[in-house]
Amino acid sequence: MGARVAIDKATLTPLVARMVDRGWLLYLADPDDRRRRLLVATNEGRSTEQHATPLVREVDDSALQALEPAQRDQLRGLLARLA
Numbered sequence: 481m482g483a484r485v486a487i488d489k490a491t492l493t494p495l496v497a498r499m500v501d502r503g504w505l506l507y508l509a510d511p512d513d514r515r516r517r518l519l520v521a522t523n524e525g526r527s528t529e530q531h532a533t534p535l536v537r538e539v540d541d542s543a544l545q546a547l548e549p550a551q552r553d554q555l556r557g558l559l560a561r562l563a
Contacts, residue, residue, distance in 0.1 A: 504521065505520065
């Protein structure tokens with residue numbers, strides 16, 4: 481998960497712990513490997529994501545407003561390659 485969002489493990493671990501504490505994520509035992517735990521979004525977590533996504537897009541758009549649409553796409557592509 482950390483690699484997908486470009487966050488190192490030292491940052492991701494406490495972030496996930498806070499999300500579990502807030503009831504947004506839940507650990508479940510992996511039925512195929514009892515040594516592993518699966519991280520699953522709760523209904524409250526999915527609802528929070530749905531509420532936050534448009535706000536994040538608005539902030540993103542505001543931060544990139546000086547760029548042309550093609551430049552925004554290029555920047556996002558370059559950043560994705562770095563992640």
